[in-house]
Amino acid sequence: MEKRFSGVVMRATGSWYDVMHGGETVRCRIRGRLRLRGTRSTNPVVVGDEVVCEADEGGDYVICDICPRRNYVIRRASNLSKESHIIAANIDQALLMVTLRAPETATEFVDRFLVTCEAYKVPVTIVLSKIDLQDPGxxxxxxxxxxxxxYRVLEVSAPEGIGIEAVNELLADRRTLLSGNSGVGKSTLIRAIDPSLDIRTGEISESHHKGRHTTTFSTMYPLAGGGEVIDTPGIKGFGLIDIDDAELWHYFPEMMRVAPDCRFYNCTHTHEPGCAVAEAVKAGEIAWARYESYLKILDEDDKYRK
Known part of the structure; x- marks a missing residue:
């Protein structure tokens, strides 16, 4: 192995990083000053990053530079925190796995994830998982x-083989972030897509109807059919970061379609007369649930910014 090389981060554990270079995986640490550069981020190096590595005096490899990212998916590290947590970088698309029960995915979580993908220009498809257990209505x-x-919504049941072919077509030759709450079946879906991959899966806790965390660290897996999929630990909350109130509605595609018809160019779509968005909600052209999410995000995120 040469003294200095570039590669792609395939796995991030917080202290060690697996970097793929020329078909070989190299374990690397990160250089101390790299940590300082990302003072607002809990994880300066993430899966999907293109990095430059070099051997230190002891013969270990360290990540000494991160190439500019073309995109990423980011969330607030915790409530009332000013720090961010980047989930993955340099991806072609995201699949958001959702279950309506066993366990239930909150609408607010779904909408915040979608807003972030819109803001950072990451195409996203919603995968309605465990479809055989869901209420048809x-x-x-x-x-x-x-x-x-x-948004495109795919119905999937990995154990039943429902929707697997459609997901395969979506994943082919693309780098895909697979995300969602714990217990929605991310690891099970990846195993159904490529049985050769060794991914642990867990059962739902009967007492709380929530998933157990089976994926401990974000990992990118090359798929036999081409492309790569990034499996992430289950995410509970999804706080937005670096999105201003005035631009939030830009990341609701259905609001963007009608907002040009508002009476005021700087309409906030909350109280103004002649608001085309409010009229579309009244007419049923924009779902009330989505508009309610918009209002909640405006209201709740104000306190984070003070």
Whole structure:
């Protein structure tokens, strides 16, 4: 192995990073000053990063530089925190896995994730998981809301083999971030797509109907059919960061479609007369659930910015 090389981060554990270079995985640490550069981030180096590595005096490899990212998915590290946590970088698309029960994915989580993907220009598809366990009426209502907003919704059951082919087509030759709450079946889906991968899966806790964390660290897996998928630890909350109130509505595609018809160019779509967004909500052209999420995000995120 040469003294200095570039590669892609395939796994991040917080202290060690697996970097792929020329078909070989090299374990690396990160140089101390790299940590300082990302003072607002809990993780300066993430899966998907293109990095430059070099051997130190002891023969270990260290990541000494990070190439500019073309995109990433980011969230607030915790409530009331000013720090961010980047989930993955340099991705072609995201799949957000959602379950309406066993366990239930909160609408607010879904909408915040979608807003972040819109803000950082990451195409996103919603995967409605464990479809064989879901209520058909609830599935129809969910599809109406999110397909109405402009998102593709896939119905999947990995154990039943439902929707696996459609997911395979979506993943082919792309780098995909797979995200969602614990217990929605991310690892099970990846194993169904490529059985050769060694990924642990867990059961749902009966007492709390929540998933157990089976993925401890973010890991990128090359797929036999081409492309790569990034499996992430289950995410509980999804606080937005670096998105101003005035631009939030830009990341709701259904609001963007009608907002040019508002009476005022700087309409906030909350109280102004002649608001085309409010009229579209009243007419049922924009789902009330999505508009309510918009209002909640405006209200709740104000306290983070003080």
């Amino acid at each position: 609830a599935v129809a209502d969910f599809r109406a809301v999110y397909e109405g907003a402009g």
